[in-house]
Amino acid sequence: PLLTRRNLLKASAVAGAYGVGIGVAGKFGLAQAAPEPQVLKALKSEATLTEAGVTKNIMTWGDVAGEAGMPPVLRMTKGKPYAARLANALDEPTTIHWHGIRVPNNMDGVPFLTQPYVYTGDNFDYAFTPPDAGTFWYHPHCNTLAQMGQGMTGVIVVEDPADPTFDSEIILNLRDWRLGGNGQFIAAFRPRDAAKSGTFGTLRTANWNREPQYDAPAGGLIRLRIAITDVTRIYSLKVAGAEATVIAIDGNPVPKRFPLDLLLLGPGQRIDLAVRMPDSEGATATLEDIRGTAPKTLAKLRAVGASLKRDVGDLAALGENPVASADLSTAEKISVVLSSTAESAPADGICGTIGYSFWAINRVPWPGDTKDPTAPLAELKLGKSYVLQVENVTQHLHPIHLHGMSFTVLSSSTREAVPFVSDTYLIQPGEKAQLSFVADNLGDWLLHCHIIEHQKSGMTSYVKVV
Numbered sequence: 001p002l003l004t005r006r007n008l009l010k011a012s013a014v015a016g017a018y019g020v021g022i023g024v025a026g027k028f029g030l031a032q033a034a035p036e037p038q039v040l041k042a043l044k045s046e047a048t049l050t051e052a053g054v055t056k057n058i059m060t061w062g063d064v065a066g067e068a069g070m071p072p073v074l075r076m077t078k079g080k081p082y083a084a085r086l087a088n089a090l091d092e093p094t095t096i097h098w099h100g101i102r103v104p105n106n107m108d109g110v111p112f113l114t115q116p117y118v119y120t121g122d123n124f125d126y127a128f129t130p131p132d133a134g135t136f137w138y139h140p141h142c143n144t145l146a147q148m149g150q151g152m153t154g155v156i157v158v159e160d161p162a163d164p165t166f167d168s169e170i171i172l173n174l175r176d177w178r179l180g181g182n183g184q185f186i187a188a189f190r191p192r193d194a195a196k197s198g199t200f201g202t203l204r205t206a207n208w209n210r211e212p213q214y215d216a217p218a219g220g221l222i223r224l225r226i227a228i229t230d231v232t233r234i235y236s237l238k239v240a241g242a243e244a245t246v247i248a249i250d251g252n253p254v255p256k257r258f259p260l261d262l263l264l265l266g267p268g269q270r271i272d273l274a275v276r277m278p279d280s281e282g283a284t285a286t287l288e289d290i291r292g293t294a295p296k297t298l299a300k301l302r303a304v305g306a307s308l309k310r311d312v313g314d315l316a317a318l319g320e321n322p323v324a325s326a327d328l329s330t331a332e333k334i335s336v337v338l339s340s341t342a343e344s345a346p347a348d349g350i351c352g353t354i355g356y357s358f359w360a361i362n363r364v365p366w367p368g369d370t371k372d373p374t375a376p377l378a379e380l381k382l383g384k385s386y387v388l389q390v391e392n393v394t395q396h397l398h399p400i401h402l403h404g405m406s407f408t409v410l411s412s413s414t415r416e417a418v419p420f421v422s423d424t425y426l427i428q429p430g431e432k433a434q435l436s437f438v439a440d441n442l443g444d445w446l447l448h449c450h451i452i453e454h455q456k457s458g459m460t461s462y463v464k465v466v
């Protein structure tokens, strides 16, 4: 039966109360019994991010009250049920969104659209079976400029037991913090910047540290999983001092591997690199962001031990993810125009807007996550193929993210697009891009810019699959 949003919310509420995740029947439904949930307790904490001392009001998830620092890396297995219990110990509502993982709609974590708020002191049980392997991440979908800006961005690794083995795996969560000279949080944004490329942080980190160094076997092959979980910053990543090969983008294996030369990645995006460590003990490879004037070191990898003398050419292919390919002969085209706007600010502001409208999709600025959202951008038929014809008529880059379904980047007016599968496409000013997908997941799926100030000041919409 088709679930209306009202029924769906009821179903989710029941799931939350009784601790049983109810999957929408169908392709992404629960085939096997859910395991014991992993407890993710949303809480405020403190951590030492600067020399100025302890930063207060870091937000994170931990099982123990007062536990500091980074959200845990969540490990799941492709095709195996996963369950998590969100326990809200924050003083405001929250939810969890599983960015890039194709989950049933009532597990997607978008307040009002797919589930009710999880209020202070309440729990919500998430349960789903990740269909795809790769590097993903999780974050709230509620008051996100504050919650994500203050730390609620964690990495998810979905393992494929069939993947080739590496000599080591290193996970880097890249993001900024907006801290003042005393090491405490300052205003999350400036309106005039939100109307441009967004408000940047003041402290750049990898895994909540400045320029951390990790040891890895000399001459070994390292799987470097990088997630850009920043709310604003776009990176041009480069590895100096070692050979780095791109093996996956946004969780999905690339059709053809290529050397990482300079790759532009926006908030929400991930890359998996095979890094061939230098042979000599003590030599370092450096991950840099070369966007802007001077290269910025993000993290270092130091070679240890005798060289393993690996060759990246010997690395077996990653397993394919079961993402359906669109039938382009029947695919319906949907135009998606990203523009700026000067509409007056919408009123709803709890989980939704930041009090300004600067951006729009198809000329409609999103009014905030309200009980009565605007009409969907399009109503899609389950199982049919579609092509989003995205056009960026603004002066700025926008990482456009679709929930619930992965798309194939077919072509671009400004870039040579090798078709690749993704969930977040960084579109450049003036660019037109074609993103194809099969509408194979029922429900309401958000489509938004992942520069959170843009998302929260209008650049959000959704598609409805019925």
Ligand code: C2O
Pocket: 097, 099, 139, 141, 268, 401, 403, 446, 448, 450
């Ligand atoms: Cu990272 Cu709406 O999501």
Ligand code: CU
Pocket: 397, 398, 399, 449, 450, 451, 454, 455, 459
């Ligand atoms: Cu944007």
